[in-house]
Amino acid sequence: MSTRAQPAGTPPPPEAETEQRGPDRAALSAGARQERRLGWLLCAPAVVVMIAVTAYPIGYAVYLSLQRYDLRFPGRAEFVGLSNYGAVLSSPFWWDAFWVTLFITAVSVAIELVLGMGLALVMHRTIFWRGVIRTSVLVPYGIVTVVAAFSWQYAWTPDLGYLAELLPSGEAPLTEQWPALWLIILAEVWKTTPFMALLLLAGLALVPEETLKAAMVDGATAWQRFTKIMLPLMKPAILVALLFRTLDAFRIFDNIYVLTAGAQGTGSLSILGYDNLFTALNLGIGSAISVLIFICVGIIAFTFVKLFGAAAPGAEVKR
Amino acid sequence: MAAVGKTHAARWGVLNVVVVLYALFPVWWIAALSFKDPGTLTDGDYIPRDWTWENYRGIFETAEFTRALINSIGIALIATVIAVALGTMAAYAVARLRFPGKRVLIGMSLLIAMFPPISLVSPLFNIERIIGIFDTWIGLIIPYMTFSLPLAIYTLSAFFREIPWDLEKAAKVDGATPVQAFRLVIAPLAAPGVFTTAILVFIFCWNDFLFAISLTSTESARTVPAAIAFFTGSSQFQQPTGSIAAAAVVITIPIIVFVLLFQRRIVAGLTSGAVKG
Numbered sequence: 340m341s342t343r344a345q346p347a348g349t350p351p352p353p354e355a356e357t358e359q360r361g362p363d364r365a366a367l368s369a370g371a372r373q374e375r376r377l378g379w380l381l382c383a384p385a386v387v388v389m390i391a392v393t394a395y396p397i398g399y400a401v402y403l404s405l406q407r408y409d410l411r412f413p414g415r416a417e418f419v420g421l422s423n424y425g426a427v428l429s430s431p432f433w434w435d436a437f438w439v440t441l442f443i444t445a446v447s448v449a450i451e452l453v454l455g456m457g458l459a460l461v462m463h464r465t466i467f468w469r470g471v472i473r474t475s476v477l478v479p480y481g482i483v484t485v486v487a488a489f490s491w492q493y494a495w496t497p498d499l500g501y502l503a504e505l506l507p508s509g510e511a512p513l514t515e516q517w518p519a520l521w522l523i524i525l526a527e528v529w530k531t532t533p534f535m536a537l538l539l540l541a542g543l544a545l546v547p548e549e550t551l552k553a554a555m556v557d558g559a560t561a562w563q564r565f566t567k568i569m570l571p572l573m574k575p576a577i578l579v580a581l582l583f584r585t586l587d588a589f590r591i592f593d594n595i596y597v598l599t600a601g602a603q604g605t606g607s608l609s610i611l612g613y614d615n616l617f618t619a620l621n622l623g624i625g626s627a628i629s630v631l632i633f634i635c636v637g638i639i640a641f642t643f644v645k646l647f648g649a650a651a652p653g654a655e656v657k658r
Numbered sequence: 659m660a661a662v663g664k665t666h667a668a669r670w671g672v673l674n675v676v677v678v679l680y681a682l683f684p685v686w687w688i689a690a691l692s693f694k695d696p697g698t699l700t701d702g703d704y705i706p707r708d709w710t711w712e713n714y715r716g717i718f719e720t721a722e723f724t725r726a727l728i729n730s731i732g733i734a735l736i737a738t739v740i741a742v743a744l745g746t747m748a749a750y751a752v753a754r755l756r757f758p759g760k761r762v763l764i765g766m767s768l769l770i771a772m773f774p775p776i777s778l779v780s781p782l783f784n785i786e787r788i789i790g791i792f793d794t795w796i797g798l799i800i801p802y803m804t805f806s807l808p809l810a811i812y813t814l815s816a817f818f819r820e821i822p823w824d825l826e827k828a829a830k831v832d833g834a835t836p837v838q839a840f841r842l843v844i845a846p847l848a849a850p851g852v853f854t855t856a857i858l859v860f861i862f863c864w865n866d867f868l869f870a871i872s873l874t875s876t877e878s879a880r881t882v883p884a885a886i887a888f889f890t891g892s893s894q895f896q897q898p899t900g901s902i903a904a905a906a907v908v909i910t911i912p913i914i915v916f917v918l919l920f921q922r923r924i925v926a927g928l929t930s931g932a933v934k935g
Binding site: 371374377378379381384385386388389392393397399403458461462464465467468470472473474475478479481482483484485486487490491494499529534537538540541583586589590592593596597608609612613616625629630632633636640 | 922
């Protein structure tokens with residue numbers, strides 16, 4: 340616990356992770372078996388709950404997605420095979436939402452990476468107000484997304500908001516597609532950059548100070564030290580942060596729901612799924628969308644793992 | 659040298675101010691809105707000219723908000739307790755015991771934590787209607803387990819891995835009973851990790867919006883984030899801006915308090931395990 344109490348700026352002792360101690364190797368096999376049973380016993384409740392709340396609903400979603408199931412006509416439910424998927428994938432609504440989601444994800448994650456790196460460097464290096472800075476940075480991350488979204492919505496509401504005043508009068512950016520998309524990205528970036536920054540900060544803590552000093556003595560510029568030493572050493576942290584944020588941004592819902600409710604072509608895939616379920620009350624189509632989003636997220640995770648290997652989730656348990 | 663130090667300090671000062679403003683300004687802005695009376699709502703001032711508690715009095719007068727606040731607190735607390743209890747057991751096993759399948763468990767919980775919640779909404783909506791828990795506390799606590807339990811397992815196992823478990827053995831050698839060794843040595847070391855995890859899980863549950871608007875239909879289980887989205891003004895023609903701002907401040911306060919009190923621990927919890935390759 341002692342390593343936790345120190346500021347995150349100090350690197351953890353190297354043995355913290357590797358020194359994972361099992362029982363004595365000399366233990367009798369009966370003891371080992373008992374330990375094994377205890378381990379499973381302790382994990383069982385968690386595993387059962389995870390299967391019940393995740394695996395079962397997903398299986399059920401797949402089942403529902405193969406049905407024609409309109410909640411307004413529940414009596415007419417019937418098995419229709421893959422035709423819901425055909426209907427979704429041939430619909431422009433799906434593709435519009437798909438590209439919007441992809442656009443928001445790519446742009447906001449890219450901005451967050453740059454901003455987050457800047458923020459992490461400030462948090463890492465600043466001499467004054469270290470505590471104040473770290474506390475303030477945590478606030479946007481902790482604050483309820485809906486609250487943040489309302490703050491941004493009001494900021495851009497003509498006559499009400501401070502940001503709307505900067506625009507020529509009569510402009511209502513949330514009622515036009517492109518301005519609205521950028522504002523959604525702004526809200527998303529504000530809210531989640533701190534998370535990116537904190538993960539990067541933890542990565543920065545792993546860069547040995549002596550290496551940087553040595554490079555400085557050798558005449559490396561600040562930029563060279565950043566790109567040649569810090570970035571390569573931080574690569575695992577950067578990849579994990581990117582993966583987390585990409586998957587998170589891809590399921591964007593709250594911000595869009597509050598800012599535009601998906602109007603003017605700003606609806607994400609999550610908004611599309613929600614609308615199909617609760618406005619159109621079409622459980623079959625809604626479930627097909629759910630499953631397709633799940634597959635998209637799976638593809639993103641798989642791509643990250645394949646492309647970047649080591650930084651994949653679960654990699655940290657390897658030793 | 660002194661001059662160089664000064665410009666250096668000034669540069670950091672400016673940077674820090676920019677960072678703090680960036681992080682806090684939108685929060686300040688909605689707080690300011692909540693203290694303005696309807697007449698001055700549109701004046702664009704960053705500091706209300708006439709402070710008023712009217713908006714707060716307004717939201718607490720109706721059952722809608724108070725009920726939602728009780729729902730939020732109750733649901734988030736129960737979900738947190740369950741997730742942390744089950745998570746502690748699993749994380750203890752992962753950190754302490756040798757058994758096959760523990761890597762799978764961690765990997766699985768990480769994968770589930772990245773799950774798109776919308777994918778669970780349509781099946782859960784139907785399942786909950788069929789078994790009759792739609793629009794109840796249980797109906798929200800169950801889906802909250804999907805993200806809170808993996809988060810708890812993942813964070814706690816990172817914390818537990820750093821506990822020097824040998825101390826327990828040392829205590830026993832010194833004559834402590836197993837219960838004493840656990841209570842006096844291990845529990846105090848594990849408590850901060852468990853507590854931090856509880857805060858993180860609570861913040862996640864407190865934050866949820868999608869499940870809260872999808873799996874509730876009345877006041878009986880709707881939490882504050884969802885209730886805010888359905889607020890209507892006191893008259894049909896009045897925008898509920900002031901009420902929303904006040905409600906927003908009320909649900910932001912617990913988070914700010916947690917962040918202020920446990921800033922360091924929260925950072926440790928968020929970054930634990932995630933970056934140590």
